Amino acid sequence: MKKWLLLAIGLVIASMLAACGSSEETSGDEGEEKKVIKMATSADYPPFEYKDTTKGDDIIGFDIDLVNALADELGYKVEIQDLDFNSLVPALQAKQVDMVLAGMTPTEERKKNVDFTDVYYTAKHMIVSKKGSGIKTVEDLEGKTVGVQLGSIQEGEAEKIAEKTKIKIENRNRIPDIVQEIKAGRFEAAIIEDTVAKGYFEKDKDLEGFTMETGNEEEAGSAIAFQKDSKYTKEFNEALNKMKENGELEKLVLKWFGQDQKSE
Known part of the structure; x- marks a missing residue:
């Protein structure tokens, strides 16, 4: 009797676990509400x-x-x-x-x-630097270290600049890391999307920047x-x-x- 009882309990538990597993595995199936x-x-x-x-x-x-x-x-x-x-x-x-x-x-x-x-x-690209850096044009980046986010479109923009102006490009995984490098003086400038850059300007009055003219509004x-x-x-x-x-x-x-x- 005890063996049958234990077997029945085991079957109930196994069926419950199977139901839980199938629910997770089929998340995204058409039959679910969400x-x-x-x-x-x-x-x-x-x-x-x-x-x-x-x-x-x-x-x-x-x-x-x-x-x-x-x-x-x-x-x-x-x-x-x-x-x-x-x-x-x-x-x-x-x-x-x-x-x-x-x-x-x-x-x-x-x-x-x-x-x-x-x-x-x-959006558009913006050159960001410390206030008073004297960087007002892309040409002013000559000889400077410019930060960009790894894998971003801004990394490509920096490479285009480097074809005409001698700059050193450094990349980081995260935007806050790039901003910190500017504040620490390890980067003289960075290329950041304008809407993101403006958010940093509002919080940190030591930063400034200008919008790049790329000639491609959809870029x-x-x-x-x-x-x-x-x-x-x-x-x-x-x-x-x-x-x-x-x-x-x-x-x-x-x-x-x-x-x-x-x-x-």
């Missing part, structure tokens, strides 16, 4: 994505609000991972995540490895990245364009950047 989609970002890029440590450890920002709005529209639950920027495309290629929102520009090089939606925000446009031939690209792009048409995207732009994207 399908799980895994997203990666680099939470060092305010106001796109960052952590306000005075309020907690949650990642907040423009991209986070955007993905949550899109996920609500499409019926997904988003799981967010924080990675270094240069690890984001490899994470998609390795199928560790389904999508990336990180103020990422859809360059031709990146398009070889991942797919993108339409651009959802356009620093941000788009959502997916695995190659992902089933998600089309539906998220359609939802994104719906947000553009109904004004919801503009509301997010005004919330985080205080400007109307149509005027860009």
Whole structure:
């Protein structure tokens, strides 16, 4: 009798464990109310994505609000991972995540490895330096050490500058590290996206900068990245364009950047 009782209890426990396991393994299946989609970002890029440590450890920002709005529209639950920027495309290629929102520009090089939606925000590049540095033009960078984020489009911009002006390019994984190097005097300048740089100017009066003229307004446009031939690209792009048409995207732009994207 005891053997039968133990066997019955064992079968019940095994079935419960199997049910729990299948629930985790099938997250994202069509049969679930909220399908799980895994997203990666680099939470060092305010106001796109960052952590306000005075309020907690949650990642907040423009991209986070955007993905949550899109996920609500499409019926997904988003799981967010924080990675270094240069690890984001490899994470998609390795199928560790389904999508990336990180103020990422859809360059031709990146398009070889991942797919993108339409651009959802356009920004510009800015040369950032310590106040009083005397750096007012790109030519003033001659002989200087210039910092950029590893794997970013700004790294490519620095390489273009180096073709005409002698500069030393240094890269770091995170924007705060680059800013700290400027303040410590190890970098004379850095190339940072203008919306991100302006956030640092507001907090630190020892920094200043100017906007670069690249001649290509779409050069620093941000788009959502997916695995190659992902089933998600089309539906998220359609939802994104719906947000553009109904004004919801503009509301997010005004919330985080205080400007109307149509005027860009």
